[in-house]
Amino acid sequence: MIELGRKAILPDPRSVTTSRAAKKQNPMSISKRQFIKSFGLAAIATFNGATLVNAQNQLSEEEPQELIRKLKNLLEGVFSAGDEDKKKCKNVVNALLKIGAPAVPELINALEDGNELVRMYVADALGGIGTPAAPAVPALIEAMRYPGVNSMELRGSVIKALSKIGSPAVPLLRKALKDKYLLVQIGAADALGEIGAIAAPAVPALIKALEDKYVDVRISVIRALGKIGAPAAPAVPALLEELKKPANEEMRAEVKFETETAFVKIGVPAVPYLEKIGQDSPERKEEIQSIIKVINSTHQEGSQKLNTAPAMSHPKP
Secondary structure, three states: OEEEOOEEEOOOOOOOOOOHHHHHOOHHHOOHHHHHHHHOHHHHHHHHHHHHHHHHHHHHOOOHHHHHHHHHHHOOOOOOOOHHHHHHHHHHHHHHHHHOHHHHHHHHHHOOOOOHHHHHHHHHHHHHHOHHHHHHHHHHHHHOOOOOOOHHHHHHHHHHHHHHHOHHHHHHHHHHOOOOOHHHHHHHHHHHHHHHHHHHHHHHHHHHHOOOOOHHHHHHHHHHHHHHOHHHHHHHHHHHHHOOOOOOHHHHHHHHHHHHHHHHHHOHHHHHHHHHHHHHOHHHHHHHHHHHHHHHHHHHHHHHHHHHOOOOOOOOO
């Protein structure tokens, strides 16, 4: 380092020393320290990347039971994993994903582990495996049953896993809407919403769930029907009735918002149902016309944007 008064000029870290000793040094024997000094952060990334790949390759050669044992050991007595532990846990999950369907039986067993973090990472692995993890659906639903320190994170992982399993999860989720535990009912509705249009066979069960006495359940059901979209059009009369149910001011505002959002997401297929109700209930005609107007204007704007989108220009040959 060359000092000029109070300022210091550092040599370029990318420059390689040109001393006689360095000239005589075999270039193939360059040290990690010299390499990093010469090429900066790119060198660090190279060394770290190689280490990560080696670690993942070693893990992928292990049996599912051994990988899950490592996951449990990493998280033993831990309520909140640090960054380093999270990386290690992610490596284990990635190794399980490479194994795929053959790992599912061991992962199902691990969903009974007493540590919520273990169950969370196991759910992540099952979600990554996707449809072949369908045998895990009952255990995933069971994992939402009991609250704990990390229950929100666990619930999120379970819902994501169920949504990635997709249509094979729908029949059991439909039944779970009637579960005696509130968290399971809400989780089932949320998962059906994330599955989307292919969860259409659950629409009758979701309509029935709008009769639940707990407004939190009903809000999750309304949200799910909106995410299912056009196939949820038969739910329109029940959704409209939801706006009439008594609730405190805060909940009433949330129900109104979610219901109107659901109407827009269901879209044009909702309009005939709304028109019929308007004919049968003249006192609600103004309210219904307002909803139809919002649906039509939203979908017309969407169509116009598609129609007026500039065509992609292609370079001339």
